[in-house]
Amino acid sequence: MEKDLRIIFMGTPEFAVPSLQILVESGFKVVAVVTAPDKPRGRGQKVIPSPVKAYAVEQNIPVLQPTNLKSPDFHQELKQYNANLQVVVAFRMLPEAVWSMPEIGTFNLHASYLPQYRGAAPINWAIINGEKETGITTFMLKHEIDTGSIIFQEKESIHADDTAGSLYTRLMYKGSKLVLKTVQAIANDKYTLLPQQEEGVELKGAPKIHRDTCKIDWNQPAEQIRDFVRGLSPYPAAWTTLDTRTGEKTCKVYAVSNTGEKNPNLAAGQYITDNKNFIHIQTQDYLLSFDELQIEGRKKMTVEEFLRGNTL
Structure with missing residues (x-):
């Protein structure tokens, strides 16, 4: 019953x-x-x-x-x-x-x-x-x-x-x-309680995320950083800093893509841009392309929209 x-x-x-x-x-x-x-x-x-x-x-x-x-x-x-x-x-x-x-x-x-x-x-x-x-x-x-x-x-x-x-x-x-x-x-009393199986399993935790947790480490491989950005998008959002002509700005990063290319002249965290259509940043291995970002005090935008108002 x-x-x-x-x-x-x-x-x-x-x-x-x-x-x-x-x-x-x-x-x-x-x-x-x-x-x-x-x-x-x-x-x-x-x-x-x-x-x-x-x-x-x-x-x-x-x-x-x-x-x-x-x-x-x-x-x-x-x-x-x-x-x-x-x-x-x-x-x-x-x-x-x-x-x-x-x-x-x-x-x-x-x-x-x-x-x-x-x-x-x-x-x-x-x-x-x-x-x-x-x-x-x-x-x-x-x-x-x-x-x-x-x-x-x-x-x-x-x-x-x-x-x-x-x-x-x-x-x-x-x-x-x-x-x-x-x-x-x-x-309907139709269930069985099963203990969690921990023996022989490498457990991964999910601690609370703080602002410092969200800072991007560009010394990591490109795919690891891409996973990091995806895992924090849209909230609380991964972040980094960019040097604009009006000074260093904190920037939230919502989407990146792996270009599959390398630039031997760049150290991890250095970037290249045409200030119109792209920003490519060097990681431990490949260049990542910024796709969607938000500079402090502004709304979220595509990289093209971002570069119309922010010269790097």
Whole structure:
């Protein structure tokens, strides 16, 4: 007999919305949503709700926005919804008092094929490291981050021209279907929890990405740098500095391509340009061509558009 599930959904960004939406549209009882507090965003610093909150409000689902997940007041409020399952998609690390609260437990959707790429940025790091394949996993939460027993997993190919943005979108929708499959299996008690297999496996992590992480090292091979740029595009974006006639400028790099050519007269990080159509920069081996970039204080543009207003 199918269990009567009372679900609390926890998530904040766009990535989590399809998972919440598919549960609501499939008729599951989402009794409350937990998301991040509203924050000022954009140039005008207008205070706007998270994408998950915006959807929950549309659906008349109660929304909780705790500033402190360890707060006894928050725990008390959570208990009042009498949920027997919690679903987490792209949310903060939960204290045990929260994830252990429901009778069935709390499961998380993670955007990698666990145990690989545990951490905050699995999509970025899979591309940065030149992987040809990644995946999605639903697993039950426990103390150590991203280590709980696996419910379901599915693999996803990483295409040669994928960016973090394109892979994010595919995994967002693929992940929502896996969330639904997981909730359906739990409702019908038709699932098996499998421990993550770590023995004999070289584990790769996915730590949070900071600005210093995003600086391009031109001493690396061209394809490694191309993977690095793809893995950080469109956000937070790889960056470098360029010498313009008005001084050295920080420049975000969204797309590069390998010319397959070498210039023995250039050291790694030195570049050549006709100041009209191309900028080619030397790496450890081949020249890379800038395709799409953004100088500080300006909008994103093609290299041709960039060179119309910036002489190197």
